Amino acid sequence: MISSRAKFGRIISHGFLVLWSVSVAMLLFWTIVASLKTNKTVFRELWKLPQVLNFGNYLRALSELNFASYSLNSLLIVSTSVVVIIIVSCPAAYALTRMNMRWKNPLTLFYVAGMGIPVQLLFIPLFKILSTISLVDSPIGLAVVFITLSIPFTVFLLTGFFVTIPAEMEESAAIDGCGEFRTFYRIMVPMAGPGIITAIIINFILLWNEYVLALIFITGKTYRTLSLGLYNLYAALQYSSDWVSIFAGSVLVIIPTLIIFILLSERLIAGITAGSIK
Amino acid sequence: MLYLTFFVYPTIEALRISFYKWSGFSKEMEFIGLHNFVRLLRDTSFHAALKNTMLLLLVGGAGIFVLAFLFSFLLNSGIRGKKIYRSIIFFPYIVAPVVHAIYWGLLVYSPRKGILNSLFGLLNIKALEEFAFVAHDHIFGSVLFVVIWINVGFYLIILLAGMDRIPGHLYEAARLEGANEGYIFFKITLPLVREVLTILLVFWGFNAIRMFDLLYAFGGLLPPREIWTNAIYLYIVGFGKRDPIFQLGYATAIGFVTLILIIIFTVLIRRLLRREIYEY
Numbered sequence: 001m002i003s004s005r006a007k008f009g010r011i012i013s014h015g016f017l018v019l020w021s022v023s024v025a026m027l028l029f030w031t032i033v034a035s036l037k038t039n040k041t042v043f044r045e046l047w048k049l050p051q052v053l054n055f056g057n058y059l060r061a062l063s064e065l066n067f068a069s070y071s072l073n074s075l076l077i078v079s080t081s082v083v084v085i086i087i088v089s090c091p092a093a094y095a096l097t098r099m100n101m102r103w104k105n106p107l108t109l110f111y112v113a114g115m116g117i118p119v120q121l122l123f124i125p126l127f128k129i130l131s132t133i134s135l136v137d138s139p140i141g142l143a144v145v146f147i148t149l150s151i152p153f154t155v156f157l158l159t160g161f162f163v164t165i166p167a168e169m170e171e172s173a174a175i176d177g178c179g180e181f182r183t184f185y186r187i188m189v190p191m192a193g194p195g196i197i198t199a200i201i202i203n204f205i206l207l208w209n210e211y212v213l214a215l216i217f218i219t220g221k222t223y224r225t226l227s228l229g230l231y232n233l234y235a236a237l238q239y240s241s242d243w244v245s246i247f248a249g250s251v252l253v254i255i256p257t258l259i260i261f262i263l264l265s266e267r268l269i270a271g272i273t274a275g276s277i278k
Numbered sequence: 279m280l281y282l283t284f285f286v287y288p289t290i291e292a293l294r295i296s297f298y299k300w301s302g303f304s305k306e307m308e309f310i311g312l313h314n315f316v317r318l319l320r321d322t323s324f325h326a327a328l329k330n331t332m333l334l335l336l337v338g339g340a341g342i343f344v345l346a347f348l349f350s351f352l353l354n355s356g357i358r359g360k361k362i363y364r365s366i367i368f369f370p371y372i373v374a375p376v377v378h379a380i381y382w383g384l385l386v387y388s389p390r391k392g393i394l395n396s397l398f399g400l401l402n403i404k405a406l407e408e409f410a411f412v413a414h415d416h417i418f419g420s421v422l423f424v425v426i427w428i429n430v431g432f433y434l435i436i437l438l439a440g441m442d443r444i445p446g447h448l449y450e451a452a453r454l455e456g457a458n459e460g461y462i463f464f465k466i467t468l469p470l471v472r473e474v475l476t477i478l479l480v481f482w483g484f485n486a487i488r489m490f491d492l493l494y495a496f497g498g499l500l501p502p503r504e505i506w507t508n509a510i511y512l513y514i515v516g517f518g519k520r521d522p523i524f525q526l527g528y529a530t531a532i533g534f535v536t537l538i539l540i541i542i543f544t545v546l547i548r549r550l551l552r553r554e555i556y557e558y
Contacts, residue, residue: 009355010355010357013352013355013357014357016352017349017352017353017357017363020349020366020367021363021366021367023427024366024367024369024370025366026380026393027370027373027378030381030385030393031380031381031385033379036387043388044391045394046391046392046393046396047374084337115484116537117537118487118488118508118512118533118537118540119488119490119510120488120490120509120512120513120516120536121512121530121533121534121536121537123516123517124529124530125515149396157510173325178361180350205372208374209372209373209374209375209376209491210491211374211375211376211491212490212491212494216517229377230374230376230377231376231382231495234376234379234380234495234498235498238497243384246380246384247380250376250377250380250381253374253376253377254373254374254377257373257374258373260372261365261369261372263363265368265369266365267360269364269368269435271364272432272435272436273435273436273438273439274439
C-alpha cells in the first residue's frame, strides 16, 4: 500500500519536472526551428518542421542587418569590461575581507548598497557625466558603464570566496618573507580561482545579454551590441515584419550562453552557490 | 575611484536633480523643492506603476519561492536525474531577456496562431482557445508568469545548496520518531535555511523592484501602460519617445521613491527573519 503510494508520488513528481523541463527545451527548439523557416511559413505552419532549412536567414542577418559587426562589438566590449571588472574587484574584495581597516564594515555596506540602487536612477546622471567627457556613443563609454555597474555585485560574490581562505595562508607567507602584494597575487588569487572563474562567467553572461544600457549610451548604429541590435529589430517589427531574421538573431544571442551552459553549468552553479552562501 | 566617480557621484547627483525641474538640454534648472514628489502623489500613471511594482514583488516572489521550495522538495526526495533537472530549470535564467521577450511574445502568447492558443485548440479547451494573453487586460499576468518561469531556477539552486548543508541525521532522527513530511519541512528544513532564505529574499527584492529589461522588451516599441512598473515609468518619463520634453527631474524623483521602496523591503525582510542562527 505504502509502496504503491510512493510510486504514484514519484510518477507525479517526475511528470511535473518533465513538463517544466520540456517548457524550457521548447524555448530553444522553437526559436531554432523558427529561425530556419521562411517569413511565409513561420506562423502559418507553426507546428510543422521546415521542409527546407533556410540557413540564408542567418547570412542575411549577419550581413544585411549588420549582426556580424554587432557580434564583434559585443565580444570586444564585453570581454574588455569583464577583464577590468575582475582586475578592480579582486583587490577590493580581498581588502574588504582581510584588512583590519577602521572603515571595513561601513565600506562593505557601501558596496552592498550599490547592488540595491535602481539602475534607472543612474541613467540620467551617468549620461550627463559621459557626455561631458564625450564618451556617449562610444564603445569605451559603454564599457565604463558596464564596469562600474558590475563592480558591487562582483565584489559581493568574491568576498564570499576570499572569506573561506584560512588566514594561516597569509601568516605563513609573511613568515617566509612574502610581501603583501606578492601574497595577494601569488597565493590569494590562485586560491580564489574558482570564485574568480565564476565571476568571469556571470559577468560575461549578464553583460552579453544586456541591452538597456547599450540602448541609452549607444545612440548611433556603428557600435551597437548584439543584444541591442536584436532589440532594435524586434522593436521595429511593425515596420519590417521580417520575423525569421529576428529568430536567427535570437539564436545568435543564445549561442555563447548555451555553450557556457553546456560546458560549465555544473561549475557555474557550484560557484554561484558557494559565493552566495557563506 | 572608478566606483566613486561613476556610481556614488551619480547617486548623489540624482538626489539633487530630483528637486529640480529640468529638461536635460538647457543649462537652466529650476529649483522646485519637493514639488516633483507632490506631483507623484497625484499622478495616476505612477499609481498604476507602483501597483504593478508591488504585484511583481509580492505575487512574483510568492510564485518563485513556492515553486523553488516545491522543486527542492521533489529533487531531494531521492529522485533520479536531480542534477539534470536542476540545470534545465536554471537554464532560462542565463538567456537574454530580449530573447525571452521575442520567444514568448511572438511564438507562445501570440494571439490566435501562438503556441498556447493552438495548443488549447488541439486540446479542445474552448474557453482558452481564443484567450488573448497579450491583450492589455492580461498582459501583466502573462509577463508575471514568464518572470517566475525564468527566475525560479536561480533561487532553486541556492536553496538546494542551503539544504545540502543540513546534516542528514536530523532527518533520520525525525523520521524515526514518526514525524511526517510537513512537520519535517516546517520544523527542520525551514528554520535551518533561514539564513539563505533571507539573502535570497533580499536579492529578489533588489531585482524585482528595479526589473526592467524583460518588461520593457516585452512591450515592443511602446510598452502599454498595463505593464509599467516604477522602473519602466521612470524611463518613459525621462527618456521615452512619447514626451518631447524630457522630464529628468521628475524621473529621478520616481527613482528615489523606488530606492526607498527597496530600502523598506530590505529592512522588513531582515527584521522578520532575524533570529538567532541555529548551530548545527
